[in-house]
Amino acid sequence: MLASEQPESRGRSHFILKKVLGSLLTLVFVLVFNFVLFRIVQSDPIGSLFRGRNVPAAKIAELRTAFGLDESLWVQFWAYVRQTFQLNFGISYQSRQPVWNEIVSAIPATVALVGISAVLSAVIGTIGGVIAAWRRNTWKDHAITSGTMVFYSMPDFWLGMILLVGFAVVLGWFPVGGMTDAGSTATGLALLLDRLHHIFLPALTLTLAYLGEYALVTRSSLLDVMGEDYLTVAKAKGLRDVVVRNRHAVPNALLPVVTLTAINFGFVLSGAIAVEAVFSWPGLGKATADAIRGPDLPMLQGLFLLFSAAVIFFNLLADVAYAWLDPRVERA
Amino acid sequence: MTSLAMQRRRATAGRVLGQFRSSKQGVIGFSVLLVFVVIALAAPLLADVRELNPVYARASGNPQWASPGEFGALGTDHLRRSVWVQFVWGSRVSLFVGLAATILTISIGSVVGIVSGFVGGRPDAFLMRITEWFLVIPFLPLAIVLASILGRNVWNIILVIGVTSWPSTARLLRAQVLTVKQRLFVDRARSLGAGNGHLVARHILPNVSGLILANATLAVPISILTETTLSFLGLGDPSSPSWGKTLEEAFVNGAMVRNAWWYFLPAGLGILIVVLAFTLIGRTLEEIADPRLGRSR
Amino acid sequence: MNRPVLSVKDLAITYHSASGPVPAVRGVTFDLAAGDSLGLAGESGCGKSTLANALLRLLPDGTITSGQVMIDGRDLFALSPGGLRAVRWTTGAIVFQGALHALNPVQTAGKQVREPMLIHQTVGSEDEARVRSRQLFERVGLPANQLDAYPHQLSGGQRQRVLIAMALACDPRLLIADEPTTALDLMVQAQVLALIAELRRESSLSLIFITHDLSVLTYVADRLAIMYAGKIVESGPSLSVFENATHPYTRALAAAFPTIGDQTSRLAPSGLAGDPPTPGALPAGCPFHPRCPLAEDRCQTAEPVLRKAGQAHRAACVLV
Ligand SMILES: Nc1ncnc2c1ncn2[C@@H]1O[C@H](COP(=O)(O)OP(=O)(O)OP(=O)(O)O)[C@@H](O)[C@H]1O
Numbered sequence: 001m002l003a004s005e006q007p008e009s010r011g012r013s014h015f016i017l018k019k020v021l022g023s024l025l026t027l028v029f030v031l032v033f034n035f036v037l038f039r040i041v042q043s044d045p046i047g048s049l050f051r052g053r054n055v056p057a058a059k060i061a062e063l064r065t066a067f068g069l070d071e072s073l074w075v076q077f078w079a080y081v082r083q084t085f086q087l088n089f090g091i092s093y094q095s096r097q098p099v100w101n102e103i104v105s106a107i108p109a110t111v112a113l114v115g116i117s118a119v120l121s122a123v124i125g126t127i128g129g130v131i132a133a134w135r136r137n138t139w140k141d142h143a144i145t146s147g148t149m150v151f152y153s154m155p156d157f158w159l160g161m162i163l164l165v166g167f168a169v170v171l172g173w174f175p176v177g178g179m180t181d182a183g184s185t186a187t188g189l190a191l192l193l194d195r196l197h198h199i200f201l202p203a204l205t206l207t208l209a210y211l212g213e214y215a216l217v218t219r220s221s222l223l224d225v226m227g228e229d230y231l232t233v234a235k236a237k238g239l240r241d242v243v244v245r246n247r248h249a250v251p252n253a254l255l256p257v258v259t260l261t262a263i264n265f266g267f268v269l270s271g272a273i274a275v276e277a278v279f280s281w282p283g284l285g286k287a288t289a290d291a292i293r294g295p296d297l298p299m300l301q302g303l304f305l306l307f308s309a310a311v312i313f314f315n316l317l318a319d320v321a322y323a324w325l326d327p328r329v330e331r332a
Numbered sequence: 333m334t335s336l337a338m339q340r341r342r343a344t345a346g347r348v349l350g351q352f353r354s355s356k357q358g359v360i361g362f363s364v365l366l367v368f369v370v371i372a373l374a375a376p377l378l379a380d381v382r383e384l385n386p387v388y389a390r391a392s393g394n395p396q397w398a399s400p401g402e403f404g405a406l407g408t409d410h411l412r413r414s415v416w417v418q419f420v421w422g423s424r425v426s427l428f429v430g431l432a433a434t435i436l437t438i439s440i441g442s443v444v445g446i447v448s449g450f451v452g453g454r455p456d457a458f459l460m461r462i463t464e465w466f467l468v469i470p471f472l473p474l475a476i477v478l479a480s481i482l483g484r485n486v487w488n489i490i491l492v493i494g495v496t497s498w499p500s501t502a503r504l505l506r507a508q509v510l511t512v513k514q515r516l517f518v519d520r521a522r523s524l525g526a527g528n529g530h531l532v533a534r535h536i537l538p539n540v541s542g543l544i545l546a547n548a549t550l551a552v553p554i555s556i557l558t559e560t561t562l563s564f565l566g567l568g569d570p571s572s573p574s575w576g577k578t579l580e581e582a583f584v585n586g587a588m589v590r591n592a593w594w595y596f597l598p599a600g601l602g603i604l605i606v607v608l609a610f611t612l613i614g615r616t617l618e619e620i621a622d623p624r625l626g627r628s629r
Numbered sequence: 630m631n632r633p634v635l636s637v638k639d640l641a642i643t644y645h646s647a648s649g650p651v652p653a654v655r656g657v658t659f660d661l662a663a664g665d666s667l668g669l670a671g672e673s674g675c676g677k678s679t680l681a682n683a684l685l686r687l688l689p690d691g692t693i694t695s696g697q698v699m700i701d702g703r704d705l706f707a708l709s710p711g712g713l714r715a716v717r718w719t720t721g722a723i724v725f726q727g728a729l730h731a732l733n734p735v736q737t738a739g740k741q742v743r744e745p746m747l748i749h750q751t752v753g754s755e756d757e758a759r760v761r762s763r764q765l766f767e768r769v770g771l772p773a774n775q776l777d778a779y780p781h782q783l784s785g786g787q788r789q790r791v792l793i794a795m796a797l798a799c800d801p802r803l804l805i806a807d808e809p810t811t812a813l814d815l816m817v818q819a820q821v822l823a824l825i826a827e828l829r830r831e832s833s834l835s836l837i838f839i840t841h842d843l844s845v846l847t848y849v850a851d852r853l854a855i856m857y858a859g860k861i862v863e864s865g866p867s868l869s870v871f872e873n874a875t876h877p878y879t880r881a882l883a884a885a886f887p888t889i890g891d892q893t894s895r896l897a898p899s900g901l902a903g904d905p906p907t908p909g910a911l912p913a914g915c916p917f918h919p920r921c922p923l924a925e926d927r928c929q930t931a932e933p934v935l936r937k938a939g940q941a942h943r944a945a946c947v948l949v
């Protein structure tokens with residue numbers, strides 16, 4: 001009786017507060033890590049900027065001062081922290097534009113592509129996993145399990161290459177890359193259709209590539225739940241099989257899947273690097289692939305920080321979602 | 333005493349082997365893998381390594397972009413090199429990097445996990461914080477950054493994969509060590525005055541070795557796929573081309589627009605099949621190590 | 630005389646398992662009249678829960694059943710899927726063994742109590758269901774505010790009461806209670822038992838009460854059936870069976886007088902030597918003979934059948 005009189009939200013908000021603080025700490029770690037990675041491991045940023053080209057010593061010295069490389073590490077670190085919070089990540093070696101501007105202009109493309117595929121793969125994968133588990137050891141289960149495992153086991157960009165050659169090069173149904181037709185001045189609905197036409201193949205690639213994990217996790221989570229007594233109770237109450245499944249089994253089985261989904265959302269942002277490169281999709285992934293060729297270190301550094309922040313944010317979201325969905329969380 | 337322990341160990345090995353043999357997926361995975369290991373080991377017999385050299389390929393009068401019917405089993409690429417030769421030698425690099433990186437990953441993960449679980453207290457809290465942080469850092473970008481900083485060679489790739497993918501192993505092992513520790517016999521052995529080293533060697537390790545093996549087998553696919561992606565992004569070792577490197581060259585040199593499918597299909601299929609084989613073996617080992625899983629798989 | 634709520638004839642149940650068929654129930658026959666209560670007792674593994682689950686056809690796929698079960702005049706094994714769903718919970722409801730896991734952890738207690746009413750439309754609206762669930766909670770002695778509690782916020786005894794309230798939701802004619810008190814501590818066990826006895830007095834509910842603990846049964850059951858190795862080995866009026874036990878197994882059970890809540894008495898309720906046989910490998914003849922203090926040579930050859938041992942009292946032993 002005591003338990004239910006306690007405001008249950010207190011346990012939860014305490015839990016969430018703890019998670020927020022943990023995330024902030026992780027963010028600090030990532031900041032330090034990033035600094036160490038780029039300023040200490042890579043001891044000569046100016047040298048790598050010119051990569052063996054002959055540059056006058058005076059010019060190099062000038063650049064060193066401009067980059068603040070002659071200061072002590074502490075001074076450099078504080079400067080770096082300040083700049084990071086001002087979203088100042090330096091100038092891209094390649095484009096000579098501020099890294100932040102480059103990143104911002106690439107975000108929408110990636111969010112669109114990755115958002116669509118993440119949602120589709122989570123939804124389709126979860127449904128597939130539910131069907132496979134509920135009908136385990138039938139042909140449906142075998143087909144779903146082995147099918148998703150095959151997609152899960154191939155390099156995602158290779159799948160993209162095959163789809164691109166098959167549907168764009170050979171069949172010509174879809175454009176071979178980019179986000180809009182070159183030189184197109186379309187607006188409104190026509191523009192939207194053009195974009196959809198372009199996003200189809202990369203989104204299909206990523207969806208297929210990510211399906212497997214959801215299907216496998218959902219399946220094994222549901223199989224765990226299927227032995228539970230409360231499902232027999234639900235059956236005994238006279239519920240239809242689908243109602244037992246959807247109302248009692250799936251909500252319990254989905255708890256781990258929700259976590260996976262949120263965490264994956266953080267990772268997919270960076271996971272589409274190679275696939276974006278294959279389809280010349282002008283997002284963060286392609287920006288990363290291009291920066292590697294340089295290597296454009298300020299760009300890589302900015303992207304890395306952004307990717308890490310995304311993962312941290314979605315991890316936090318996963319915890320919050322869990323707290324919201326699972327009434328037992330206040331105990332945990 | 334020692335012979336008794338050895339006998340017991342042999343009996344365990346026999347049981348595991350028996351269980352493995354009775355698993356269809358395990359046997360299939362193992363047979364497929366065996367084929368690829370043989371190809372990799374017998375590379376010098378199967379394909380002339382000189383053919384990887386564009387100058388040699390041109391000198392031998394190979395055609396350019398020849399399809400499989402026109403030249404050899406798998407055709408040629410833009411530099412007139414035989415794709416078959418690239419496939420055979422690429423299998424070596426991919427398998428080697430995959431295995432070596434996994435060994436590194438598992439070593440780091442096992443040490444962290446076992447120390448953390450066994451010692452407990454502050455070292456545990458500290459190690460787990462670090463592990464959590466590494467889990468949060470998106471590992472492909474980290475691998476990319478590290479590889480770009482360290483430079484393009486096989487050993488760096490191995491190092492990069494090793495230091496980026498250990499955290500999940502560490503967590504898993506820590507949990508397992510904690511359970512083992514709780515079991516009575518450790519306490520009994522401790523009360524008899526056994527040292528820590530003895531406890532780990534005699535009681536902890538034998539009980540987690542199955543899990544380590546299963547986890548290692550399941551980590552190989554991740555290592556291979558990571559190597560493939562890094563190579564595809566241009567971070568591969570130019571002097572020892574892997575399957576991923578083949579895919580990169582095919583992509584960069586326009587194999588797709590030409591529909592030169594023979595250039596990029598074999599390497600990708602090779603990766604897919606090897607990864608599937610390791611996954612099948614790994615799942616089988618996992619079921620043997622933790623029989624509860626059998627139900628849910 | 631009205632027709633029995635439940636009539637079971639030659640019911641046999643064989644599970645399918647990886648190591649071969651498991652004959653958990655091997656021919657059980659009994660009737661249960663409206664308002665009557667039957668106590669079912671026996672050691673762990675003798676098939677009590679299997680029998681209980683079979684009465685609502687809740688056994689896993691692949692289980693082989695034979696014999697006949699008439700529930701409220703309907704042939705259970707001939708029912709269509711829809712007909713079966715209609716019978717479940719309205720005619721017969723069940724309180725499962727192991728209350729701790731019988732409630733869905735992500736739904737409130739109240740929602741789970743209302744669900745069967747809404748499914749079977751025994752109430753006209755969600756509001757009516759709320760009113761009725763409040764009444765049910767009152768009846769089983771729970772405060773109304775716990776309708777909104779999640780299972781983990783309730784104690785074991787409270788959860789057991791929720792399960793009983795849930796079982797009563799559609800006013801079933803038959804209540805099957807499978808060891809409803811086993812997981813509870815002593816005080817709470819007594820309270821739940823008193824509650825069930827009270828519910829019986831108040832209504833015309835028929836009851837099957839399952840336990841490994843014979844002394845409990847004389848309190849809630851008019852008649853007793855003792856199970857051993859998948860069969861009823863003795864049955865009759867409660868006091869008659871308890872005080873004039875004829876079967877050596879029942880005698881051992883009755884003599885031991887296990888304390889409520891004592892876990893060792895659960896595992897070896899009678900202090901009998903040896904373990905009950907596993908269903909897969911039953912001894913020939915009387916399955917009890919390896920443990921029976923009175924066993925004779927003939928006990929090893931033919932399995933005894935139930936024979937009259939008194940007024941409405943039967944036992945399956947060669948000595949009867
Ligand atoms: N799903 C199943 N598959 C195979 N065998 C089973 C299954 N369920 C139960 N059994 C076996 O059937 C026999 C009877 O089990 P049951 O649960 O009916 O016993 P019980 O009398 O209720 O015991 P307890 O007092 O422990 O609850 C046991 O030997 C048990 O191992």
Ligand code: SF4
Pocket residue numbers: 876877878915916917918919921922923924925928933945946947948
């Ligand atoms: S039949 Fe024989 S073995 Fe069985 S209970 Fe009676 S005396 Fe004992």
Ligand SMILES: [Mg+2]
Pocket residue numbers: 677678679726807
């Ligand atoms: Mg039982």
